[in-house]
Amino acid sequence: DQQVKQNSPSLSVQEGRISILNCDYTNSMFDYFLWYKKYPAEGPTFLISISSIKDKNEDGRFTVFLNKSAKHLSLHIVPSQPGDSAVYFCAASGWGGKLIFGQGTELSVKP
Amino acid sequence: NAGVTQTPKFRILKIGQSMTLQCAQDMNHNYMYWYRQDPGMGLKLIYYSVGAGITDKGEVPNGYNVSRSTTEDFPLRLELAAPSQTSVYFCASNPTDPDGEKLFFGSGTQLSVL
Numbered sequence A: 001d002q003q004v005k006q007n008s009p010s011l012s013v014q015e016g017r018i019s020i021l022n023c024d025y026t027n028s029m030f031d032y033f034l035w036y037k038k039y040p041a042e043g044p045t046f047l048i049s050i051s052s053i054k055d056k057n058e059d060g061r062f063t064v065f066l067n068k069s070a071k072h073l074s075l076h077i078v079p080s081q082p083g084d085s086a087v088y089f090c091a092a093s094g095w096g097g098k099l100i101f102g103q104g105t106e107l108s109v110k111p
Numbered sequence B: 001n002a003g004v005t006q007t008p009k010f011r012i013l014k015i016g017q018s019m020t021l022q023c024a025q026d027m028n029h030n031y032m033y034w035y036r037q038d039p040g041m042g043l044k045l046i047y048y049s050v051g052a053g054i055t056d057k058g059e060v061p062n063g064y065n066v067s068r069s070t071t072e073d074f075p076l077r078l079e080l081a082a083p084s085q086t087s088v089y090f091c092a093s094n095p096t097d098p099d100g101e102k103l104f105f106g107s108g109t110q111l112s113v114l
Helices: none
Strands: A010-014 A019-025 A032-038 A045-051 A056-059 A062-067 A072-077 A086-093 A099-101 A105-110 B004-007 B010-013 B019-025 B031-037 B043-051 B054-057 B064-066 B076-078 B087-094 B109-113
Touching (some): A010 A019, A019 A086, A019 A105, A045 A062, A045 A072, A072 A086, A099 B043, B004 B087, B019 B031, B019 B087
Parallel strands (some): A010 A105, B010 B109
Antiparallel strands (some): A032 A045, A032 A086, A056 A062, A062 A072, A086 A099, B004 B019, B019 B076, B031 B087, B043 B054
């Protein structure tokens, strides 16, 4: 039972264009959502988060949008850079505050 | 500032062997976690700890054991290694508050059981 789903295993984008990574969840009790970025041979690192009381949070080139009615969140990266090439995981804060992760989306930004 | 340190980085085990994956953090975080990452499956929580002397099971605890004798260390023990335990293992920690949900990860241990 996958409570957090990232249905696109991979995404390829041209440098300078927008990258949009999507994430769906099933549990309406989730109250906090995060995005992590992972480079090969490294651990995931925190990127950006959003509380369920908001619908948008912005940090530089990164913006996360939350649509609670659709149980959907997305990460926008504008403009995309080759250094953004990585695997992106979305996560939701579930029972006891423990995070439940999606499967990840591998982003490739082409120069 | 070392953060979360995991050792070893790589290990090959034979079926039935045992080993301990080490994890240490120097940020005085109360919460520590062990995740495994399988291809296309995201990260699954194995065990977690909310403080020294307190541990609890996550989603996929079978075949593993943990202990938390100090705030800094959270080792993961595999008693009888099986091929299904081939995975990348990540240790993580976070403070209680205010950024309680933001995990700090180690660089991982790649384990193969053959």
